[in-house]
Amino acid sequence: MSSETRWLSTEESAAWVRLVALTELLPNALDTQLLRDAGLTHFEYGALMALAGAPDRTMRMTALAARTNATLPRLSHVARRLEERGLIRRFPCPEDRRATNATVTDAGLDLIAQAAPGHVETVRSSVLDVLSPEQLGQLYEIAGAVLTRLDPDERLTATSCQFSEGPAVARAG
Secondary structure, eight states: OOTTOOOOOHHHHHHHHHHHHHHHHHHHHHHHHHHHHHSOOHHHHHHHHHHHTSGGGEEEHHHHHHHTTOOHHHHHHHHHHHHHTTSEEEEEOSSOTTSEEEEEOHHHHHHHHHHHHHHHHHHHHHTGGGSOHHHHHHHHHHHHHHHHHHOTTOTTSOTTOOTTOOOOGGGOO
C-alpha cells in the first residue's frame, strides 16, 4: 500500500457509509411507489419526465440517454417497453435520418400526472420531511458540490437547478 493513500478518517468513513446506504435504499423506495401506482420504475418515470419537459415533448434518443445517464442500449430496451405500452413513440429524426427521436404520448403524460402525487409524497416522506429547513439547504449545497464534480457538463440538469425555484410537476423527479 502506498504511503500517499489518503485514508478516510472515522468521520469521513461514517459519512461515506451512510451516503452509500442512502444511494442503495432510496431507489428501491422510489421504484416501489412508482411500480405500485403507475407500473413504472423510477428510471422509466425519469425518462418520461425528461421527454415531457423537452421542446415539443421530443428528444433524440442519444440526448435522452445522456439526460438519464443511461447507455443507449439500456435506454433502447426501456423505450421499447414504454412504446409497447403506448407511453412514448419513436420515429426517425427529421434532421438526421440516422438518429431516432422519442416523444411522450398523451397516455404517457396522463400516466405521469397519475404517478406524480404519490411520487412527490414518497420523496417528501422518505427524505424531505425528515430535514429541517437548514438541513435542506445543506443537502442542496452538498449535492451541488458533488454534482459539479460528477456531472460537470450538467447532462442531468440537476447541477443547474436553483434552490429558489418553486414547485412544479416537471421537476418532481
